[in-house]
Amino acid sequence: MDFPKEEVGKRIRILRKSRGFTADDLAKKIGVSQSMISQIERGLVSPSLDTLWKMSHCLKLPISAFFEEDNQQHVTVFRENERFELKKMRPNITYQPLSPSNGKEISLFKLILDPGETLDNPLMFHMGEECGYVLSGTIRVTVDGQSYELHQGDSIYFDSNLPHNFVNVSPTISTAIWAMTHPFETFLNPTRIHK
Secondary structure, eight states, rough: OOHHHHHHHHHHHHHHHHOOOOHHHHHHHHSSHHHHHHHHHTTTOOOOOOHHHHHHHHHHHOOOGGGGGOOOOOOOOGGGGEEEBBOOSSSSEEEOOOOOOSOOOOOEEEEOOOOOSSOOOOOEEOSEEEEEEEEEEEEEEEEEEEEEEETTOOEEEEESSOOOEEOOOOSSOEEEEEEEOOHHHHSSSSSEEEO
């Protein structure tokens, strides 16, 4: 039986994106070229066991994750001490996924916002809908030019295709639970509109 390099390559690409890594990021971390990552993900070459091990260590996944079918689990439990964090999109916002990262219609995650606004906080838009519930602090959500100040216990819903961003206007960290109705990979690659 031949090594299923096309299926494994696709799975690596999905998992890499779900962790917020570009192909170049992953290549640098595991010591291979970006073109090698591209060839692996396109199913043109089979990754060595050493490369798979380094990828699994970098992405904080068991090697078996590269061989699992996307939708084989009907129930997924996320333990608090097993969560990973993403800080790729905005430097002052941390995203903690609370649901599976691929092949699902809803993405749920926790937002952790540092106080204040940064220079790199562009308006963004992407497919889908989203809603959020503020757990602590005060978050200013701007949607299509209109700003809404949300306090603990407040919630908001909007179409994600409208330009939007988030700012913590509290003096301390603010947190919220957020949900989106689109695959998590799209969330990781939104269109950015610089103000």
